[in-house]
Amino acid sequence: MSAKSANPRMQSAEADLAFMRSIVEGGGRPHLTLGVAYLAGGLLYGLQCLFHIGQATGLIRWPGPANLGFLVLITVSFCAVLAWAVRRDRKDGVGTLHGPMATRILNAAFSASGMANLAVILVFGFGAVRDQDFAIWLYYPAVIFALQAAAWYVAWSLKRKGWMLACSIGGWLTAVALGLLVREPMWFLGVCTVALFALFALPGWIMVREARAARKTG
Numbered sequence: 001m002s003a004k005s006a007n008p009r010m011q012s013a014e015a016d017l018a019f020m021r022s023i024v025e026g027g028g029r030p031h032l033t034l035g036v037a038y039l040a041g042g043l044l045y046g047l048q049c050l051f052h053i054g055q056a057t058g059l060i061r062w063p064g065p066a067n068l069g070f071l072v073l074i075t076v077s078f079c080a081v082l083a084w085a086v087r088r089d090r091k092d093g094v095g096t097l098h099g100p101m102a103t104r105i106l107n108a109a110f111s112a113s114g115m116a117n118l119a120v121i122l123v124f125g126f127g128a129v130r131d132q133d134f135a136i137w138l139y140y141p142a143v144i145f146a147l148q149a150a151a152w153y154v155a156w157s158l159k160r161k162g163w164m165l166a167c168s169i170g171g172w173l174t175a176v177a178l179g180l181l182v183r184e185p186m187w188f189l190g191v192c193t194v195a196l197f198a199l200f201a202l203p204g205w206i207m208v209r210e211a212r213a214a215r216k217t218g
Contacts (some may be wrong), residue, residue, distance in 0.1 A: 028041050028157035035207025036085035040078050042201025048074050049193040056186060117145050138182040141192060148199070163206060 051070060054060035062070070103167045128137035149171030156164035174195040181188040 032208065032211045033082070033085040033089050033203050035209075035211055036080055037204065039204025039208055040081040042092065042196045042199070042204055044074050044078050046193055046201060047197035049189050049196060053186070053189050053193065056189065079088065112151075117144055120144065120147075135182045138188060139179060140170050141180075142175045142178035144175075145171045145195060145199070149175060152203075163203065167199055167203050170195070 013044075048071065051060060121138055124137050124143075126138040128134055149168045152164050152168035154169060155161075156168055176193060177191050178188060178195075181191060
């Protein structure tokens with residue numbers, strides 16, 4: 001085979017590889033919503049866990065309505081921040097069906113995890129009420145962290161970023177720890193608090209920072 005005929009084939013192969021790489025790594029602007037959801041969720045619900053620790057240790061002694069108001073405020077704040085992020089993405093022209101293939105796969109993985117979360121809430125919530133055993137409900141966070149570990153493993157498989165693998169391993173370890181500590185409330189709350197800040201808020205901050213940096217340079 002002559003060098004002249006081999007050359008076009010080599011160039012074609014290189015072009016195909018470059019095209020495949022562009023599909024995975026792609027351009028486009030990263031989504032802000034996912035990062036904001038993780039950052040806000042980790043901070044707000046981590047704060048809620050600290051609040052419960054304060055109640056358990058006697059440092060916080062609020063009346064019932066005040067306790068309920070605080071919990072409602074946490075959820076309302078999270079929903080408000082999430083709504084802002086969604087509107088910001090739409091304003092910037094970043095939709096869930098657009099952008100690099102890897103980003104779309106990641107969105108699908110985390111969305112599927114969210115759908116599974118709803119089923120888990122119904123199953124463990126019903127079981128706890130039926131058996132009148134609050135410890136059954138405490139298995140719910142353990143399963144959530146296990147699902148997140150799986151989603152982060154998908155993310156690491158696509159992006160090969162070390163912090164994503166760390167999130168996957170950390171989520172798996174947290175799930176096992178929580179499953180073993182459902183009858184130890186203080187330890188359970190302690191692990192939950194650390195995990196929310198380390199495995200939700202911190203990755204969320206990283207994703208928000210990367211999204212904002214990409215949009216400034218994009």
